[in-house]
Ligand code: NAP
């Protein structure tokens with residue numbers, strides 16, 4: 001029988017205070033994993049711990065910036081002491097800044113690269129030695145439509161997410177022989193706080209033009225929800241995907257397959 005169970009596994013989901021990370025952590029917990037997560041803000045942490053508890057999940061939370069190498073190392077060591085070695089790492093923490101590239105301060109460009117690309121490297125590096133020793137592990141990087149496509153104002157984000165796709169392939173290449181699988185999940189347009197500005201009602205009460213654009217551009221004719229990511233992450237975290245490595249699974253309602261409707 002195909003094994004989707006995560007009983008006895010320890011999962012670290014970065015940036016899982018809410019949004020996609022929270023939904024994925026919930027799914028991993030429902031499949032049997034023990035959950036650790038991090039975020040930067042105490043307020044988000046407090047609310048997240050209450051939300052996990054309300055779902056019956058005893059998640060272990062850490063206030064830790066995923067770009068802080070020493071902090072991440074200490075977090076992973078503490079997880080190992082309290083829950084056990086990390087079997088599943090989901091590099092989910094991420095930000096976006098929507099600024100025309102020619103107007104974007106380089107510090108902002110660097111910050112997006114730091115969080116969306118360097119942090120996944122830092123977190124993967126922190127868990128790999130133990131996974132290599134135990135000769136098994138799952139690393140899942142949360143990529144994006146912008147791992148494949150560009151659009152106005154998201155140059156830093158697209159550069160980071162494009163790099164994250166190749167980092168995923170490189171980790172798969174370098175560590176596959178240790179029975180470590182590294183894959184990506186590429187969500188389409190998902191309704192979370194990160195995309196809230198793109199869905200805001202206009203002053204006249206009409207839908208945001210980008211909202212209408214995305215619904216037209218998506219064969220499923222809807223925004224995705226964080227819950228749409230729950231099955232894919234359990235699949236890639238489980239033994240059911242042990243021979244899948246270096247793959248980015250797009251969970252996008254068909255956007256990448258679709259040229260778009262002919263204008264009326
Ligand atoms: P979100 O709603 O903005 O949530 C981001 C989470 O990451 C929050 O918990 C935030 O908490 C945490 N975070 C941000 N920077 C961090 C850092 N440096 N260290 C630790 N935690 C950090 O985002 P989302 O929409 O759920 O997206 C989650 C991931 O999916 C991101 O990588 C995003 O790029 C990707 N994605 C999103 C979509 C979408 O349409 N929403 C589509 C494709 C890919 P704190 O602020 O408290 O740290």
Ligand code: GCO
Pocket residue numbers: 096098143144145146151154157186187188189190194195198
């Ligand atoms: C944007 C959106 C996208 C989504 C996601 C799509 O401004 O275009 O925020 O980047 O967040 O990454 O997959």
